[in-house]
Structures are given as C-alpha cells and as structure tokens.
Amino acid sequence: MNQTKQLHLALKTILKQQQKTYADVAQCLQLSEPSVKRLFSQGALTVQRIETICSWLGTDLFALLETMEHLRPKLDQLSFEQEQTLVSDPLLLLIAVSALNFWQFEELLEHYDLDSHTLINKLAELDRMGIIELLPGNRIRILVSTTFRWLSRGPIQTFFRESVEKEFFQHGFNDNTSQLVCINGMLSDDALYQLSEELTKVEQKFVQLNQTQRRLPISQKHGTTLVMAYRRWQFSEFNKFRK
Template sequence: MSSPELIIDVLRTQLRAAGITYRTLAERIGMSESSVKRLFGQKDMALSRLAQICQAAGIGMDDVLRRATDARPQADTLTLPQEKSLVSKPRLLLVAICCLGHWSLEQVVETYALTEAECIGFLAELDRLGFIELKPLNRYSLRMSNAFRWLPDGPVQHFFREHAVEDYFSGRFDGAGEALMCLPAQLSLASAQELNQKIGQLAADLARLHRHDRRLGAGERDGYTLLLGFRSWEFAAFTALRRT
C-alpha cells in the first residue's frame, strides 16, 4: 500500500472512530455524499482536501499523517542486491548511512564534497532502491525499521571490515567525548536480547542529539561515529586461559 493510500485508510478509520459518516462529512464540506465516496475511493488526495476534511471532522491532520507513517511496512534489512548496489558506489553508501542518522540534504552537502545536485541524485537512487521515500523539497523518510541491521556477513559488513574497522580502532580514543570499552559478561539469552534493545535505543539517542545540534554552527560541531558490536565471542587469548 502506497503512502497516499495509507493516509486515506487512516483518515477513514479516524472518521469511523469519531462517528462521522460520509453523509455527515459531505454536509460539513459542502459536497454530495456520492462525491465524498468517490473521493475516498481514489488512491490519492490533495493536501488541501485532506486539511479541509480534517478540519471539518475535528481530526488533527498531523495525527493522521503520523499514524499513516507508523502503519507503513518497514524492512529490518536490505536484500543482497540492494546492499551490492550500495557498496558499488561508496558515495551512495555514505549518503545511505547519513540517512540512517537522519541527516538533512543541507548537512550532507555542508559536510562532504558533494554538490547539491549529486546528493539529490543519490537520494533519488536510494528511493528507487526502497531505502528511503523521497518527499517534496528533498526531504525523506526511512523505509527501514528501528530494528534495521546490515545483512550478516553481507556486502556492507564486508565493506566495513575491509575499509573501516582498522581505521576506526587505530585511534587513541582519548579525545573529549571519546571512549573505548570491551566488557565481557556471562548472560542469558533473555539478558542479551534486553541489552540489544538498549543498543537500539542508544542509536536512536544519537540520531536525536544529531537532529538537536543541527541548529549549531559548523564550528560548534565535530564528526563523531558510534561503532557498536555485540555478539557471543571471547578473545582467543582469553579463552586459552579458561579453566578446563
């Protein structure tokens, strides 16, 4: 179901919940009942008409749009061909990662050596790949869920191992706001899943702080990267010291 269809479906549900029939709505907006039925039978609706109906029904338009966004199916992973398409163009992968962090077009162009036209082209390509939904004024929404992860041992993970991990961990991690921790623990599966949810929340907090600090000048912000990994693993040298 497309976004316009979802919006109409949510609006119809909200009208029913409010006890407003097509006949009642038709009287309030000065249309015939049959015209209102045809309006809802279409797969799209002008924003001006949507606003008129919401106002006549006493329904918040923002609430309708938010519910439609929440109802839209979202993917937890990309397909193998989708990931291959990303790693085949490192700058496309860069923009995709920025989108995961909810960067605006302006932030990407401000930070990286990409023209606005190039960045818009990459956003359009990500839209075709099903990674984002491109909206007017070059805004977008992610088609990925909050539980999104790269394919295990997939193209993007291979790309990170080859190009990013060694470079990332070669740092001293002693700068302001930096940290490096390696914490072993004995956990049940339930506890591991609980911690995994908290990691997801941490990623969401990073995106929230990123959006909040967009109001600051470029000189007041610096590039930070959170690289998280959590798995059943022990360093081989430590395993060799285990009691038998």
C-alpha cells in the first residue's frame, strides 16, 4: 500500500473514531457525498482538502501521520537468516541497532566513520530486509513493532551471550548511571508468575521511554542496555552438598 492510500486510510480511521460519515465530510468540503466517496476510494484527496478535514475534526496533519504510522503493518521478529545476516556484518548490525533506536542519516554520518555511499548501501540492505524504509532525502522509517523481539536462542542472542555479555558485566555497576541487582530467594510458581508480570511492566516502560524520547537530539541521550532475567537455579558448587 503506497503512502497516499495509507494517509486516506488513516483519515478514514479518525472519521470512524469520531463517528463521522461521508455525508458529514461532503458538507464540510461542500461537495456531493458520491464525490467524497470517489475521492476516498481513489485516494485522490488533495493536501488542502485533507487539511480542511483535519481542521474540521479538531486534529492536524501530524496526528494524522501518527495514526498512519500506527496502522502500518510492523515486524515482530526477523527470520533466522535475517538475524544471521546482521551478525555476519558488524557494520550492518551497528546501523540496524542505531536505526531501531531512531537515529537518522545525518546523525549516523556524524557519529560513525562512514561515508554517504556506504551508509546508503547498508540502509538499502535493511530496507530490503523489511527492517526500515529508506525514504526520499535518506530519511529512515522504522518498520518493526514496539513488541519487536530478537529470536530466542537465535543468532543475535547467541552473539550477545558469546561476545557482548562478558564485556557488559565487567562493569562495576557502582555509579549513578548503572545498577546491578542480584537477589536469591525461594519462590512458588505463583510468585514467579507475579514477578514475570512486573518485569514485563518494566520492559514496557523502557520501550515507552525510548519512544517518547525519539525526537531528542543525540547529544542528550546515551546508549542504555537493560538486562532482566530470572530462573530456577542453584550455584553448582552448592549442589555437591545436597543429599
């Protein structure tokens, strides 16, 4: 579906939310109802008419674009092969992770040792993979959902465990920008379920904060990684004392 049709679909969604009909729109635009139906079916509303409808609805083009973005189908996961492609090309992985954190073309050029040609080629590869859409002017639109996950025990998680994890936990976690919590206890299945729900809330909060701060300049943000885990486990050195 092209962007024009997506924009018309978003407008129809807002009309439905406000319980407005084509007859209402016809009155707003001073057109006949069949004319309005035809304009919507053909995706032929001009920008001026869209702005008129938005003003009548008490909204604006920015809100309309936000609705269009919510309606766009999003990726929840990559395939094993796609993750393997990222892992096998560290530069592609870096650009992918940066893009997923809302970096734009000029910011990538400014912060990394890249030339425009190389960056465009890598972004085009991510576009072909369906992770982003490379728009005119080298603008980047993310095509993954807010519930996007790397494959369990897939190439990315394996890469993290074998390479990134060791470096991550070498930190002392003794400053005001980090925290490490390690708690030991005896929990029932019901308690574990409650704990899982609370961790999900923390995860959702992290995603929400990342989304709401997407328009802040890079200079005001810092790469941040959150790792949460729990399991039924006892240190192997203790197990030898069990009966």
